[in-house]
Amino acid sequence: xxxxxxxxxxxxxxxxEAEHAVMEALxxxxxxxxxxxxxAVGGQRDWSLATVKTLLSRLVxxxxxxxxxxxxxxxxxxxxxxxxxxxxxxxxxVDRLFGGRAAxxxxxxxxxxxxxxxxxxxxxxxLQELKQ
Amino acid sequence: xxxxxxxxxxxxxxxxEAEHAVMEALxxxxxxxxxxxxxAVGGQRDWSLATVKTLLSRLVxxxxxxxxxxxxxxxxxxxxxxxxxxxxxxxxxVDRLFGGRAAxxxxxxxxxxxxxxxxxxxxxxxLQELKQ
DNA sequence: GGGTTCAGTTTACAACCGTAATCGTATCGG
DNA sequence: CCGATACGATTACGGTTGTAAACTGAACCC
Numbered sequence: 001x002x003x004x005x006x007x008x009x010x011x012x013x014x015x016x017e018a019e020h021a022v023m024e025a026l027x028x029x030x031x032x033x034x035x036x037x038x039x040a041v042g043g044q045r046d047w048s049l050a051t052v053k054t055l056l057s058r059l060v061x062x063x064x065x066x067x068x069x070x071x072x073x074x075x076x077x078x079x080x081x082x083x084x085x086x087x088x089x090x091x092x093x094v095d096r097l098f099g100g101r102a103a104x105x106x107x108x109x110x111x112x113x114x115x116x117x118x119x120x121x122x123x124x125x126x127l128q129e130l131k132q
Numbered sequence: 133x134x135x136x137x138x139x140x141x142x143x144x145x146x147x148x149e150a151e152h153a154v155m156e157a158l159x160x161x162x163x164x165x166x167x168x169x170x171x172a173v174g175g176q177r178d179w180s181l182a183t184v185k186t187l188l189s190r191l192v193x194x195x196x197x198x199x200x201x202x203x204x205x206x207x208x209x210x211x212x213x214x215x216x217x218x219x220x221x222x223x224x225x226v227d228r229l230f231g232g233r234a235a236x237x238x239x240x241x242x243x244x245x246x247x248x249x250x251x252x253x254x255x256x257x258x259l260q261e262l263k264q
Numbered sequence: 265g266g267g268t269t270c271a272g273t274t275t276a277c278a279a280c281c282g283t284a285a286t287c288g289t290a291t292c293g294g
Numbered sequence: 295c296c297g298a299t300a301c302g303a304t305t306a307c308g309g310t311t312g313t314a315a316a317c318t319g320a321a322c323c324c
Binding site: 034053073 | 302303
C-alpha cells in the first residue's frame with residue numbers, strides 16, 4: 001500500500017522543517033485553503049498567513065502538494081503520503097547515524113529512556129508479527 | 133556514562149550534515165590535523181582540503197571541536213560525544229515524526245523492510261534485558 | 265635570508281530556509 | 295460602478311549550508 005515505488009518529490013527535493021509542519025496539517029485534513037492551513041498550524045507555530053502561503057508555494061514547486069482551483073483561491077492536497085515521507089526520513093537517519101542498522105537506534109532509544117513501558121510492549125508484539 | 137548533563141554544543145547550535153561527516157571522522161580517531169581529517173573523509177565525500185578546513189572552523193566556532201596547537205598546525209578533538217549527538221538526533225526525529233513515541237518508528241522501519249533478521253533478533257534480546 | 269610551502273583565516277557565492285511585506289488583480293458588498 | 299477585500303505571485307532579506315578560492319603569516323630548505 002503505497003511506499004513501494006512511489007518516490008514522491010520529483011528529483012529528490014527535500015522538505016524543510018517548516019514545510020513539514022504544513023504537510024502535517026494537510027495530512028490531517030485535505031484539501032484545505034491557505035487560510036485553513038494557517039489556522040490549522042496556528043496552534044503549533046506562530047506564523048503570519050504570508051509565511052504559510054510562502055511555504056505552500058514552495059511545497060507546490062517541489063511537487064509535494066497539488067493545487068485545485070476553488071473559485072478565486074486554491075485548495076491544497078498532499079501529493080506524497082505521510083507514510084512515505086516518514087519512512088524516508090527514518091531511513092535517512094538510520095543510514096546516516098547507524099550505518100543502516102535499526103538495532104543500534106533501538107539501543108540508543110532504550111538507553112536514553114526514550115522507551116516507555118507501552119513502547120516496549122508494543123514493539124514486542126510487533127516483533128511477534130514480524131517473526132511469523 | 134556521559135550524556136547525563138554533558139549538553140554539548142553551546143547554545144543549541146546544530147551540526148549540519150556535511151559537518152557531521154567531519155565529526156564522524158574525528159569520533160573514529162582523534163586528535164587529527166586538518167589534512168588527516170581530509171584524508172579520513174576522502175573515501176566518503178569528494179571534498180577539497182579547503183572545504184574540510186571550512187567545516188572544521190565552523191565546528192570549532194560552534195563549540196563542537198577543540199583545537200590543540202601542534203607546531204604550526206592544529207589538532208582537532210571532538211568536544212561532544214557521538215552518543216550524545218546520535219541520541220539527540222534520534223530524539224528529534226522521534227519527536228518530530230512520531231509524537232515522541234518510539235514504537236511507531238519501529239512499526240515504520242519494520243513495514244519498510246528496514247529491519248533485518250539480525251536486527252530483529254538483536255532487538256528481541258535488548259527487550260529481554262529491558263524487561264528485567 | 266629569500267623564496268617556497270603549509271596551515272589557518274578571510275572572503276565568495278549560489279542555494280536553501282525562515283519569515284514576511286508588498287503587489288497586482290479578481291471579486292464582493294453596497 | 296467603486297472602493298474594500300481576499301488571494302496568489304513577486305520580492306525581500308538575513309542566516310545557514312555546501313563548496314571552495316584567495317590571502318596571510320610562519321617555518322623550512324637551499
